[in-house]
Amino acid sequence: MNDGMQIKEIQISSNALYDVPDILNSLGIKYCVLIVCDKNTYKAAGSLLRDILIDKNFDVLLCMLNREGNLVPDERAVGEVLTSLENKVEMMIAVGSGTINDIVKFVSSKTKIPYGIVATAPSMDGYASSVSPLIVNGFKRTYDATYPLFIVGDTKVLKDAPYDMITSGFGDIIGKFTSLSDWYISSIITKEDYSKEIAEDTRKSLNECIEASKNLKSKDEKAIKKLMGALILSGLSMLKFGNSRPASGAEHHLSHFIEMKELSNGEIRHSHGAKVGIMTKISVKLYNTVFSLDKDEVKKMMTERKYETREEFECRIRENFGPMSDEVFKDIDHYYINEKLRKARQERILKNWDTMKNWVSENVPSSDYVDELLNYVEAPSDISYLGLQKSDLKNILLNAKEMRKRYTILRLAEDIDIDRILDLAIKN
Ligand SMILES: NC(=O)C1=CN([C@@H]2O[C@H](COP(=O)(O)OP(=O)(O)OC[C@H]3O[C@@H](n4cnc5c(N)ncnc54)[C@H](OP(=O)(O)O)[C@@H]3O)[C@@H](O)[C@H]2O)C=CC1
Numbered sequence: 085m086n087d088g089m090q091i092k093e094i095q096i097s098s099n100a101l102y103d104v105p106d107i108l109n110s111l112g113i114k115y116c117v118l119i120v121c122d123k124n125t126y127k128a129a130g131s132l133l134r135d136i137l138i139d140k141n142f143d144v145l146l147c148m149l150n151r152e153g154n155l156v157p158d159e160r161a162v163g164e165v166l167t168s169l170e171n172k173v174e175m176m177i178a179v180g181s182g183t184i185n186d187i188v189k190f191v192s193s194k195t196k197i198p199y200g201i202v203a204t205a206p207s208m209d210g211y212a213s214s215v216s217p218l219i220v221n222g223f224k225r226t227y228d229a230t231y232p233l234f235i236v237g238d239t240k241v242l243k244d245a246p247y248d249m250i251t252s253g254f255g256d257i258i259g260k261f262t263s264l265s266d267w268y269i270s271s272i273i274t275k276e277d278y279s280k281e282i283a284e285d286t287r288k289s290l291n292e293c294i295e296a297s298k299n300l301k302s303k304d305e306k307a308i309k310k311l312m313g314a315l316i317l318s319g320l321s322m323l324k325f326g327n328s329r330p331a332s333g334a335e336h337h338l339s340h341f342i343e344m345k346e347l348s349n350g351e352i353r354h355s356h357g358a359k360v361g362i363m364t365k366i367s368v369k370l371y372n373t374v375f376s377l378d379k380d381e382v383k384k385m386m387t388e389r390k391y392e393t394r395e396e397f398e399c400r401i402r403e404n405f406g407p408m409s410d411e412v413f414k415d416i417d418h419y420y421i422n423e424k425l426r427k428a429r430q431e432r433i434l435k436n437w438d439t440m441k442n443w444v445s446e447n448v449p450s451s452d453y454v455d456e457l458l459n460y461v462e463a464p465s466d467i468s469y470l471g472l473q474k475s476d477l478k479n480i481l482l483n484a485k486e487m488r489k490r491y492t493i494l495r496l497a498e499d500i501d502i503d504r505i506l507d508l509a510i511k512n
């Protein structure tokens with residue numbers, strides 16, 4: 085854990101772009117920077133930032149990550165930034181949102197050249213974090229990376245971002261309903277490290293985001309500032325904890341699984357936060373289904389659950405992950421646990437059932453409430469937006485848990501009886 089104080093400057097205000105030269109000077113950066121952007125973010129803020137810096141006598145190099153379709157945070161993008169670096173570059177400035185931030189964050193961590201971010205959309209909570217989810221060999225994996233030395237969000241730029249990027253930021257934060265719950269249940273069942281203080285900060289970010297929702301539709305600058313503040317606070321919680329645990333649970337694993345499928349099938353890549361928002365509704369439904377059971381019902385289900393053999397497991401992974409199966413098999417001993425370990429986990433679940441049930445009843449809302457929140461800001465709330473049908477859901481829920489090692493509601497369902505729980509949740 086760290087105190088998150090390494091980020092030297094966070095400036096979210098109208099015309100904040102004009103503060104960048106002074107921020108650079110205060111960090112001892114005086115001569116040469118590399119701006120990394122794409123054609124949209126260059127138009128949104130990169131071009132003006134470049135002029136502002138040249139006007140203050142900075143030598144400004146430009147790395148434009150242009151693509152025919154969506155820019156993907158992959159090996160090619162990382163390579164392009166690396167090859168744009170010259171010895172004279174003192175700092176990289178990422179101008180963009182999640183994808184560009186992650187690419188530069190990763191390069192910064194490898195080259196030790198510091199970076200700052202000029203955000204162009206309040207679309208996700210990774211500006212302050214020190215992790216970088218990248219697509220490597222087609223598999224979405226989160227790498228340890230680094231934090232930016234400064235975050236600048238000019239609210240005039242942020243409010244002009246496409247509205248679906250604004251609702252995307254909202255969806256990413258709504259996901260904290262379940263990421264926080266997954267973290268809590270894991271702390272009980274797997275004894276994973278848990279920080280009440282960091283969880284409370286993340287919860288605060290969730291409350292601020294809900295507060296901001298009242299005036300998001302009108303793109304009110306104050307509401308955009310509040311949403312951006314909530315996104316940064318959530319990122320700081322990840323930075324303090326040292327990984328994305330507070331902010332990413334089953335809803336994110338489901339989103340990552342769908343994204344990987346979108347990319348491998350050449351389908352439209354829906355935004356991260358849109359997927360997270362929709363999948364939060366599903367994860368909340370799972371919580372409500374699982375914790376509507378009493379201890380005796382759980383015990384009965386545990387004894388009746390169908391055991392998946394290692395062969396069946398491997399076959400399921402091959403069918404669903406295709407060429408990316410090897411990425412799952414690398415960690416197979418984590419994903420495919422023996423029945424002795426399962427039994428120990430089941431015992432802890434039963435022992436702590438009532439405590440967890442109480443906690444969930446106080447902290448996890450109904451899926452109707454999540455639906456209302458998403459609908460209110462006109463964020464997508466239904467799987468049909470992602471081109472999915474109810475009949476696709478079971479497969480996605482069964483397999484997304486193998487995206488990450490983390491213990492989530494999906495793994496709790498697996499420990500009880502995933503087949504029956506998914507059927508119950510999908511039916512409701
Ligand atoms: N590091 C972390 O902790 C976190 C990382 N993430 C990651 O972030 C990524 C998603 O980021 P997200 O921000 O949603 O999407 P992207 O960064 O992929 O943004 C989509 C596209 O929107 C365009 N765009 C951005 N700002 C503007 C603007 N002001 N005006 C017009 N167009 C604009 C860009 O141009 P163009 O269309 O030309 O590409 C951009 O590529 C995911 O990969 C996710 O995993 C998410 C949360 C946390």
Ligand SMILES: O=C(CO)COP(=O)(O)O
Pocket residue numbers: 209210215217226256328331332336337
């Ligand atoms: O998207 C994130 C938090 O919103 C980062 O989480 P991951 O580690 O799951 O990529």
